[in-house]
Amino acid sequence: MHITVVPASPKTGQATIRSLLADPFNPTVRAYYRDLSKVPSELKSNPRFEAVKGDVEDAGSLDFSGSDAVLNITPPLYEEKDIIAHARLVSENVKAAVKKAESVKRLVLLSSVGAQYAHGTGEILTNHEAEVVLKDAAPEVVFVRCAYFMENWATALETLPQGFFFTTLTPLDHALPMIAVQDIGSTCAAELLATGTALPSSPHIFELHGPRAYTSADVQKAFEEMLGKSIEMRSVEKSGLHDFYAAVFPPGVAAHFAEMNKSYLEGGILYEDPQPTPGEKRYGNTELVDVFRQMLGAGESP
Structure with a gap:
């Protein structure tokens, strides 16, 4: 089996590639990078991997010919552009490459919890747009709607x-589903390797959560367990979210992240979730403290 990952540079793309190359089915992997200097050295030496x-x-620049399946990840945008138009553009480009290749039987889209909504979710709207464009891109389409990434807490390093x-998850006892990149x-x-297996429907949609939901207090406990000392938690209330993100991102980008953050707090559309994802939820096994240990060992953010 031949599988394409596009783009391959996000941590989720790298985790998928490593899982594929470790699988006894021995698939070959084609991975797309804007900058080939970003290809991890351990992947370059694998004879079943092509960057x-x-x-x-x-x-x-996209040629999926010979591929049986494609993993697509909608890249985040950290500059002042129309994020919806950008998501539409890149998704249309991927769809065109899938159609042109003819060999592609399955498209797996890494999406997000909340992608079913066309408003009120900020940056998650890019995943909504990707789903709209790609819903019929291949004979088999799978949307993996992931919960909040545990690795997002890497900013605390x-x-x-x-x-x-700092925590933007308030109140401090509000639990939120989270998932580890390695479980993603x-x-x-697994979804890519199942190409050719009948799906209940196409697109087949499921949410991916971690073993349990976590509160800010759980995050604090995990940091303290990892470091072996007391750690202070400083909460950012909803009214201060835009200013908090504006300290790092341009104003427009900050607005999208603030709205996304508010969407899963009390009063937000994901907190109420009037149209939950139909069908199944799946659960990873990796605990938050294990992800924190990995981040500390790596010494870098995802």
Whole structure:
């Protein structure tokens, strides 16, 4: 089996590739990178792995010929652009490449919890747009709607040496489903390797959560367990979310992230969830504290 991952540079793409290359079915993997210097060295030496220079923004750079299945990840945008128009563009480019290849039987889209909504979810709206465009891109289409990434807490690595971290998950006892990148990778790999197996429907949609939901207090406990000392938690209330994100991102990007954050807090559309994802929920096995240990060992953000 031949599988394409586009783009391959996100942590979720790398986790999927590693799961595929470790699978006894021995698939071959083609991975698209805008910058080939970003290809991990351990992948380059694998004879079943091929790194290709290409960009989802450039339809002409995508060639999926010979591929049985494709994993698509909608890349985040951290500059002042129309995020919906950008998501539509890159999704249309991927769809065109799938159709042109003819060999592709299955498309797996890494999506997000809340992608069913066309409003009120901020940055998640890019996943909604991708789902709209790609719902009929291949004979078999799978949308993996992931919960909040545990690795998003990597931003705390900057302040933990000073003994504190910020949390935007309020109230502090509000539990939120979270999922580890390595569990996302293994799940996406399994869906890709199942190409040719009948789906209940197409697109087949399911949510992917971790073993349990976590509160800010659970995050604090996990950091303290990992570091072996007390850690202060500094909460960012809803009214301060835009300013909090604006300290890192341009104003428009900050607005999207603030709206996304509010969507899963009390009063937000994902908190109420009037149109939940139909069908199944799946659960990973990786606990939050294990992800934190991995992040600390790696010494870098995802």
